[in-house]
Structures are given as C-alpha cells and as structure tokens.
Amino acid sequence: MKKLKAAIIGTAGISGVHISGYLAQPEKVELYALCDIDHEKALKVAEKHNVPKERVFTDYNDMLKDKEIDIVSVCTWNAAHAPATIASLNAGKHVICEKPMAMNAKEAAAMKEAADKSGKLLMIGFVRRYGNDCRVALDFINGGNVGEIYYGKATYLRRHGFPGGWFGDKKYSGGGPLIDLGVHVIDLARYLMGGHMPVSVYGVTSDKLGCRPELKSTTKDHVSTSKSGDFDFSVEDFAAAMIRFDNGAVLSVEASFDLNIKSGVGNLELFGTKGGLKLSPELELFTNINDYPVNVSFADSTALSFSGLFEKEMVHFVDCVNGVTECISPAEEGVILMKILDAIYESAATGHEVIIK
Numbered sequence: 051m052k053k054l055k056a057a058i059i060g061t062a063g064i065s066g067v068h069i070s071g072y073l074a075q076p077e078k079v080e081l082y083a084l085c086d087i088d089h090e091k092a093l094k095v096a097e098k099h100n101v102p103k104e105r106v107f108t109d110y111n112d113m114l115k116d117k118e119i120d121i122v123s124v125c126t127w128n129a130a131h132a133p134a135t136i137a138s139l140n141a142g143k144h145v146i147c148e149k150p151m152a153m154n155a156k157e158a159a160a161m162k163e164a165a166d167k168s169g170k171l172l173m174i175g176f177v178r179r180y181g182n183d184c185r186v187a188l189d190f191i192n193g194g195n196v197g198e199i200y201y202g203k204a205t206y207l208r209r210h211g212f213p214g215g216w217f218g219d220k221k222y223s224g225g226g227p228l229i230d231l232g233v234h235v236i237d238l239a240r241y242l243m244g245g246h247m248p249v250s251v252y253g254v255t256s257d258k259l260g261c262r263p264e265l266k267s268t269t270k271d272h273v274s275t276s277k278s279g280d281f282d283f284s285v286e287d288f289a290a291a292m293i294r295f296d297n298g299a300v301l302s303v304e305a306s307f308d309l310n311i312k313s314g315v316g317n318l319e320l321f322g323t324k325g326g327l328k329l330s331p332e333l334e335l336f337t338n339i340n341d342y343p344v345n346v347s348f349a350d351s352t353a354l355s356f357s358g359l360f361e362k363e364m365v366h367f368v369d370c371v372n373g374v375t376e377c378i379s380p381a382e383e384g385v386i387l388m389k390i391l392d393a394i395y396e397s398a399a400t401g402h403e404v405i406i407k
C-alpha cells in the first residue's frame with residue numbers, strides 16, 4: 051500500500067490531534083506539508099515535526115499545487131472550512147474537515163458536491179462517533195436492549211466556557227455554543243437514534259450573558275477567556291431546540307458557553323420502548339427484568355475516554371482513503387447536521403417552527 055502524504059490547513063489547536071493521529075500510523079502516512087495564514091505558527095509546527103520549510107505555506111492554493119499530497123486535514127476556523135475543503139477536493143485530495151462542517155447548509159452542500167465531482171472522500175470530524183461510549187451504546191441499541199427510541203435529550207452546557215477569540219465572532223464561527231458544542235451531541239444523538247432525517251425544528255437562542263470577561267476566579271488571577279484579539283463577541287451564549295425526525299422521534303438539545311447552572315453538563319439520554327440509556331458519567335441502562343424496574347451498569351468503565359479518541363478517528367480516515375473500510379462520518383451526514391443547525395437558528399430568529407426539506 052502506498053504511503054499517503056498528509057497536509058494540514060490550520061496548524062493551531064485541533065491540528066495537534068490530527069498530526070498525532072497521522073504520526074501514530076508511520077507505515078501508512080507521512081506528515082508532508084503545513085499551511086496557516088500565520089506563518090510563524092506553521093513554522094513552529096514544522097520545526098517540531100521535521101517538515102522542511104519549503105513545504106510550509108500561508109496560502110493553501112499554493113500548497114495544493116503539490117501533486118504529492120494525497121490527504122488534507124482542514125483544521126481552520128469554521129469560515130475557512132468550505133473554501134479550503136473545496137480547493138483541496140478540486141485539487142484531487144481526500145479531505146477530513148473538522149466539525150462543524152461549514153458555516154451553513156449551503157456551504158456544506160457545495161462541499162459535498164465538490165467531493166462527488168472529484169470522486170474523493172470528504173469525511174467530517176464527528177469525533178464523538180468514534181468514542182468508546184458510542185461504540186458500547188450502539189452495540190446495546192443494535193442488540194435490541196432499548197427498543198424503539200422515541201425521545202432523546204442531548205446537553206452540552208458550560209457554566210463559563212466561552213473558548214475565546216474567533217469562536218465568539220459570527221463572521222468566523224457561524225454561531226456560538228450551538229454550532230460549536232451542540233453539533234457534537236446532536237450528531238451523536240442522531241447517529242445513535244438510527245440516523246433518521248430531520249423534518250422540523252423549534253429553536254431558541256439567547257445572548258443575555260455574553261462572554262462575561264468580568265467573572266473572577268477563586269483559584270486563578272483571572273478566569274476569563276475574554277473577547278481577545280480583533281474578534282467581536284457576536285454569537286448566542288445559549289441555545290435550545292426540539293428536533294423532530296421522520297420516524298416521529300424527537301430530540302431535545304441544550305448548549306451553552308455561559309449559563310447560571312451549578313456545574314457544566316455534557317450528556318446524552320435516549321428513551322426507548324424497552325429501555326433508556328444514559329451515556330454520562332458512565333453508561334447505564336434503565337429497563338425492566340421480570341417486570342421489575344432495573345438499572346444496569348457496566349463492570350468496566352464506559353466513560354468517554356479522550357485517550358486515543360482522535361487517533362481512532364484519524365486511523366478510520368486513512369483506512370477509508372485506502373479502501374479498507376466504509377466511512378462512518380461522510381459528507382452527507384455533515385450536510386444533514388448543518389440543515390438542523392440552520393433550522394434552529396432560523397426558528398430562533400423567527401419564533402416559529404421551521405420545516406426542513
């Protein structure tokens with residue numbers, strides 16, 4: 051099998067786990083080229099991983115001219131996902147693009163079209179699909195232990211957790227906690243609920259708290275991630291929604307950067323005709339045995355483990371490119387997710403239910 055040459059677009063935060071995912075497969079992948087509009091950042095990463103300076107770029111169009119590159123990780127802020135992904139696909143590269151797939155469903159559809167035209171893989175970084183908790187939950191669901199799932203409850207609530215910088219600036223992010231955090235749990239819920247198509251959405255968003263740079267910490271000099279740099283805070287700080295699927299099942303979602311809640315919550319609960327599943331902090335099944343209500347927990351830990359999580363995703367990407375396996379988070383799943391997010395924002399803006407076509 052040919053060793054794949056990998057390039058990274060956007061060499062800061064999340065790119066680190068893409069790079070370590072590639073480096074974990076030295077017989078299959080070589081970290082080959084890097085691109086960031088901030089040249090210094092990319093050069094530092096290049097130095098750390100022995101990527102020659104000639105293969106460090108500030109414009110991905112220049113980098114993508116290199117025919118040697120086989121695969122590309124798009125790890126930029128959200129506004130650059132669509133242009134960088136489309137340029138990579140048009141240049142004949144396979145792409146893994148970080149979540150959220152794009153700023154909106156229109157961009158996502160254009161990305162999928164580019165993938166279809168090029169015949170190359172476009173995988174979306176829905177990393178929660180690769181979690182150990184997801185694997186066990188799916189096994190339990192497929193084993194018939196939950197029955198027909200008719201309701202789900204997904205939460206990703208932070209008490210004070212605005213990530214700072216561009217994440218708060220709508221021009222770069224497309225939105226706040228809904229598109230940044232909600233996207234993870236909505237996708238995970240939809241995946242575990244059987245991957246049904248969304249038909250309608252009622253959503254609300256709020257920006258009453260903002261990013262609260264004034265908050266004090268009892269343990270640190272200051273707690274805030276603040277507005278930082280040249281970015282404006284122009285997104286929601288809280289979002290909630292009810293999503294209806296074509297099989298009649300409903301998912302409720304709550305996501306926040308800032309909320310006056312005792313402590314942050316990240317959880318997914320699924321309710322079926324035979325049992326209920328709760329994913330966090332440990333997976334539990336609520337069912338009946340011999341007509342007694344019984345709670346089932348696992349002897350071994352089922353808590354989501356971040357150790358090796360992204361590596362699993364990157365191994366899957368490389369295996370898909372090599373034709374070893376079928377992609378479990380392809381572009382079409384990202385498009386559906388973006389339609390849900392668009393509908394929630396539209397419903398929040400209009401105050402009405404939005405029908406998804």
Ligand SMILES: NC(=O)c1ccc[n+]([C@@H]2O[C@H](COP(=O)([O-])OP(=O)(O)OC[C@H]3O[C@@H](n4cnc5c(N)ncnc54)[C@H](O)[C@@H]3O)[C@@H](O)[C@H]2O)c1
Nearest residue numbers: 060062063064085086087088125126127128130148149150
């Ligand atoms: N899967 C996850 O759990 C997870 C976690 C964190 C971030 N993310 C996603 O990863 C993406 C990046 O987030 P981050 O935290 O790494 O952000 P970051 O700000 O740390 O890094 C983004 C980098 O992209 C660069 N960039 C922007 N536009 C570019 C362009 N046109 N060409 C080249 N480089 C460009 C920026 O200069 C910056 O260095 C976001 O979409 C975010 O939602 C996913």
